[in-house]
Amino acid sequence: MSEGRSSASSSSAPTVLRMILGRRLQERRQEAGVSLDEAARALRVAPLTIRRLEKAEVALKPLYVEKLLETYGADRQETEEFVAFAERANEPGWWHTYRDVLPNWFSAYVSLETGAKTLRTYEPHYATGLLQTPEYARSVLSGGFPNDRDEDLERRVNLRLRRQALLERAEAPTLWVVMEEAVLHRVVGGPQVMRGQIERLLEVSELDHISVDVVPFTAGAHVGACAPFTYFRFEEPELPDVVYSEILSGAMYLDQRSDVVAHLEAHNRMSLLTSDAQSRALLNRMRKEYA
16 A cells, blocks of 8 residues: 555555565565665666555565565565465455456455454445345345446446455454444435345344444435545554545555544444444334335
8 A cells, every 4th residue: 555545546455465475575675674775686676566565555575575585584484474464465365256356456455444443434325245134135236337338237236245254253253333323314216125235234233243333314415424434453562553545546554553543433433423232223113114
C-alpha cells in the first residue's frame, strides 16, 4: 500500500501472505543495516523496486527473495524458509477464479477480509455483503451493475456468498456491523426479500462473534454519517490495521495510524448511539412491516 493508500489505479492486489512477507523482508533488511540503495544494487534494480517489494505492491519472486536474504547475511535455513513463504504468497487466492467479475482494487479487499481477525463495518446504504441473503445480494448487485449479463451477475452473487464462508470457520473472525436505519427502509428486491434479509440479520446477531448495531433516525447527525468503510485488524504482528473506503469507481486502503484511528473512533462513537436491545427491537419492527 503506497504511502498508506491504494486506489483503483493499483497495478497489483496483494494477498495477506505477500504483505506479511514484505514486512518481514523490510525488518530483515533494517536489522542487517542494509539501505534501500544497497539492496537495489544486489538485485540490479531501482531502490523504488525494493520499496514496492516491501510494501507488497509487486509479486515477490523467489530468486529475488533468495538474493536479498543472501545480501542481508541470512543463513541457508532462514533463506529457504523465506523462499518457501514467497512461493506460498504468490499462489492466487480462491477468489482468483472470479477475476473476470472482480475488479483488481476489490480483490485486495477479499484478501484482507479472508485474513482478518476482526472486521468492523459501517453501512449507511445496504446490509453488509458478509450478511446478505442470496436474494438481497442479487438485487443489490443487479442495481450496481445494470449492464451485466445474467451469467456475470450470477458469478458476482456466487462470489459474495463464498466470501461469507469465513464466518463459519472454526476460528471465525469477529464481525461488528454498524448500519443506519435507512438500510432497513431501502426496499431492495421487494418486501419478501427485505423480510428475509432482516430475519438473517436477527439470526446472525445472536452469534457470539457477530454484532449488528442499527443507528436509528432519531440519533440525528453523527460523526460517521459518510461513506461506508471497513476496518481490518490482523493476528499477525507484521500487519498494520487497515481501513477500506469505497467510492463509485474504486477504493482507498488506509494504513496510516491517524486515518485508522479516526475511523475506529467513529465506529466506537456510532455504536454508542444504540444498544443491542434497541437494534433488535428495530429489526423486529421492520420485519413485521414487511410481512
